[in-house]
Amino acid sequence: MTMKNPQLLLSMETRRKIMPYLLIAPVIIYYFIFWLFPVINSVIGSFKDIEDQWTLSNYIYIFKDPVFYQSVINTGILVVFSVTVEFLLAFGLALLINIKFKGSSVFLFLAMIPMALPAVAVGAIWTSGFATRGWLNSFLMTFGFIDDAGKFLFLAGGKYASMLLIIIVDAWQVIPFVMIILLAGLQGIGNDMKEAGYIFGGSRFQVLRKIIIPMLKPTITTAMILRIISAIQIWLIIVMIFGFNRIPVLLEQVVLNVDELGSEFFLRIGMALSVIVALIVSLVAILYLKVSGSFEKKDGDSE
Amino acid sequence: MAVTLELSNIAKRYSKKVWGVKKMDLQVKNKEFIVLLGPSGCGKTTTMRMVAGLEEVTRGTILLDGKDITDKAPRDRGISMVFQNYAIWPHMTVFDNIAFSLKLQKIPKKEIRLRVEDTAQMVKIQELLERLPGQLSGGQQQRVALARALVVKPKLFLMDEPLSNLDAKLRVIMRTELKAIHLKTGATSIFVTHDQSEAMSMADRIVIMKDGEIVQIGTPDDVYFRSASVFVAGFIGTPPANFFNVHCHIDGKDITLTNENFNLSISRERFENLADYEGKNIILGIRPEDIEIVEESEALFSNEIMVIEPQGSHQVVALNVSDNIVKMIVPAETKLQYNDTLFLNFKMNRLHLFDSDTELRIN
Ligand SMILES: Nc1ncnc2c1ncn2[C@@H]1O[C@H](COP(=O)(O)OP(=O)(O)O)[C@@H](O)[C@H]1O
Ligand SMILES: [Mg+2]
Numbered sequence: 001m002t003m004k005n006p007q008l009l010l011s012m013e014t015r016r017k018i019m020p021y022l023l024i025a026p027v028i029i030y031y032f033i034f035w036l037f038p039v040i041n042s043v044i045g046s047f048k049d050i051e052d053q054w055t056l057s058n059y060i061y062i063f064k065d066p067v068f069y070q071s072v073i074n075t076g077i078l079v080v081f082s083v084t085v086e087f088l089l090a091f092g093l094a095l096l097i098n099i100k101f102k103g104s105s106v107f108l109f110l111a112m113i114p115m116a117l118p119a120v121a122v123g124a125i126w127t128s129g130f131a132t133r134g135w136l137n138s139f140l141m142t143f144g145f146i147d148d149a150g151k152f153l154f155l156a157g158g159k160y161a162s163m164l165l166i167i168i169v170d171a172w173q174v175i176p177f178v179m180i181i182l183l184a185g186l187q188g189i190g191n192d193m194k195e196a197g198y199i200f201g202g203s204r205f206q207v208l209r210k211i212i213i214p215m216l217k218p219t220i221t222t223a224m225i226l227r228i229i230s231a232i233q234i235w236l237i238i239v240m241i242f243g244f245n246r247i248p249v250l251l252e253q254v255v256l257n258v259d260e261l262g263s264e265f266f267l268r269i270g271m272a273l274s275v276i277v278a279l280i281v282s283l284v285a286i287l288y289l290k291v292s293g294s295f296e297k298k299d300g301d302s303e
Numbered sequence: 304m305a306v307t308l309e310l311s312n313i314a315k316r317y318s319k320k321v322w323g324v325k326k327m328d329l330q331v332k333n334k335e336f337i338v339l340l341g342p343s344g345c346g347k348t349t350t351m352r353m354v355a356g357l358e359e360v361t362r363g364t365i366l367l368d369g370k371d372i373t374d375k376a377p378r379d380r381g382i383s384m385v386f387q388n389y390a391i392w393p394h395m396t397v398f399d400n401i402a403f404s405l406k407l408q409k410i411p412k413k414e415i416r417l418r419v420e421d422t423a424q425m426v427k428i429q430e431l432l433e434r435l436p437g438q439l440s441g442g443q444q445q446r447v448a449l450a451r452a453l454v455v456k457p458k459l460f461l462m463d464e465p466l467s468n469l470d471a472k473l474r475v476i477m478r479t480e481l482k483a484i485h486l487k488t489g490a491t492s493i494f495v496t497h498d499q500s501e502a503m504s505m506a507d508r509i510v511i512m513k514d515g516e517i518v519q520i521g522t523p524d525d526v527y528f529r530s531a532s533v534f535v536a537g538f539i540g541t542p543p544a545n546f547f548n549v550h551c552h553i554d555g556k557d558i559t560l561t562n563e564n565f566n567l568s569i570s571r572e573r574f575e576n577l578a579d580y581e582g583k584n585i586i587l588g589i590r591p592e593d594i595e596i597v598e599e600s601e602a603l604f605s606n607e608i609m610v611i612e613p614q615g616s617h618q619v620v621a622l623n624v625s626d627n628i629v630k631m632i633v634p635a636e637t638k639l640q641y642n643d644t645l646f647l648n649f650k651m652n653r654l655h656l657f658d659s660d661t662e663l664r665i666n
Binding site: 190192193195196197198199200201202203206210211214215217 | 355356357376377378382383384386387388390391392393394395403404407408451455
């Protein structure tokens with residue numbers, strides 16, 4: 001048999017196997033150029049000194065720097081508290097909106113506004129809010145909660161007060177995002193699942209704990225992992241409200257070294273620092289997925 | 304027999320124009336198996352949900368074992384329910400699904416295991432107790448839902464179209480099993496369906512609903528042989544009853560029902576209620592098996608066969624009587640052919656007569 005058409009040289013089977021790779025090829029190429037390449041570049045860069053010699057000195061510098069440990073601790077505190085607060089409030093709001101009371105869609109719309117604002121705008125809003133003559137104080141004065149002498153010095157507080165402010169601002173911006181994810185998950189749970197819970201003896205709380213939350217677990221895991229990762233990477237809000245180095249956190253230090261200090265030496269420190277941040281993020285993510293049981297094999301489970 | 308459930312004048316209004324149920328009065332006796340039957344949208348699910356406490360009533364009261372449960376939470380009512388889409392929880396094993404209510408009642412672990420295993424045995428899923436619902440077929444999930452509802456030994460057992468998601472063969476098997484389970488447990492039950500043959504085969508009494516109201520309550524024989532309205536006669540039966548518009552003429556002891564196809568004489572004695580209908584039009588209903596093939600001399604009318612539908616055990620023959628399709632059931636042995644002319648008569652003791660305006664039964 002002679003084959004003129006070259007396409008026929010490949011069996012149907014082979015072509016079927018190659019097809020998916022052809023289809024995702026553009027994505028992979030994109031990935032290589034715009035992601036993998038820069039990443040490899042900075043990983044290599046972090047192990048070189050300004051004379052382009054291999055070295056560990058960048059890392060040693062970081063690990064000797066007390067500000068680094070300070071920023072790890074600060075980041076840790078912010079992650080734990082902001083993610084917890086955000087999750088609890090967002091879950092409460094999602095449950096509330098999911099009841100579909102009168103005006104719940106208006107409420108949903110209002111609740112989503114902070115999400116639409118870019119971080120820079122959020123920073124601007126709150127910097128002007130926290131100023132001693134800012135809108136927060138004048139708001140409180142207008143309603144008579146405080147008088148002129150009692151104005152809060154929001155930005156002059158200690159470290160923990162400042163971090164509390166950061167958590168509040170971050171929560172304000174992020175809660176809608178978490179809420180939307182949870183709400184989508186809630187709406188995927190059939191009403192009859194809950195109703196069966198009520199019929200078979202469950203109180204509202206028991207149905208929430210034994211049926212809704214377990215069924216929502218994949219969604220919760222997704223929301224939490226996204227939030228934890230971006231909470232580790234918090235920096236812009238802090239810098240906008242407090243400037244650099246007041247409340248040092250990991251990513252702020254990266255930016256500080258790379259963009260602000262501006263010399264070749266600090267650029268390399270910044271590279272090393274970002275490698276460390278990337279490792280921390282991956283580690284935390286894997287740890288969380290492990291703890292939440294997402295790696296457990298669900299045999300034959302098809303929902 | 305003691306009354307278990309009593310619905311007095313209950314109604315459900317969803318919005319200004321939409322009534323789920325307009326008016327319902329119903330008494331369900333102890334150990335009775337009641338079927339709510341009606342076309343889609345007639346308010347069966349709404350009724351069920353009001354009894355279960357999943358929907359507030361707009362009006363009326365619900366008594367269970369003599370106690371007013373109208374405003375009670377579902378879990379305080381002593382009822383259980385099988386949902387149309389099973390609603391078994393995907394994250395719990397079959398055992399945990401069935402044991403859910405018992406665990407909440409803080410029943411000792413040993414007793415829970417015994418009761419769950421007993422119930423699983425009854426619905427034949429004892430091998431599946433450790434599986435997750437995602438690993439079960441539709442029919443098996445159905446059985447889990449059934450077991451979960453049975454295990455609580457409720458005062459009242461509600462089932463909302465529990466068989467409608469099963470394939471035709473399994474549906475017929477489950478019908479029989481459900482009825483057997485009912486006979487064994489004696490649980491007072493309300494079963495919802497839009498499938499009249501399911502209703503006929505399972506019910507002690509059928510409640511036929513239309514547009515949010517009850518149109519007839521009765522045993523399967525009642526609703527079949529003494530259908531309360533044109534709607535009921537046309538809803539029940541496979542195929543359902545045939546209808547003819549006839550003119551009623553009363554002359555002394557004789558009554559004649561006339562239309563362009565036949566003159567049917569009936570004796571006045573047996574149709575006393577027709578007295579008021581002299582000179583008026585009424586609707587005559589006749590069931591497919593009550594039309595007989597007779598000798599030409601005894602025929603009421605004759606007609607050509609339009610279509611023959613063999614069913615194995617019998618055949619359904621369709622005739623075109625003045626542009627009105629009439630279906631009749633003929634024994635399988637009768638040799639018939641397309642276009643044959645049949646000579647036909649009605650079984651006189653099986654006539655259904657209805658008022659043309661109200662469409663309600665006269666005789
Ligand atoms: N949640 C609801 N909101 C508004 N209308 C509803 C709702 N549920 C049912 N209905 C309406 O009430 C009527 C009865 O519905 P239902 O009880 O579900 O009927 P069935 O179960 O007999 O098919 C229908 O007209 C339906 O559209
Ligand atoms: Mg329904």
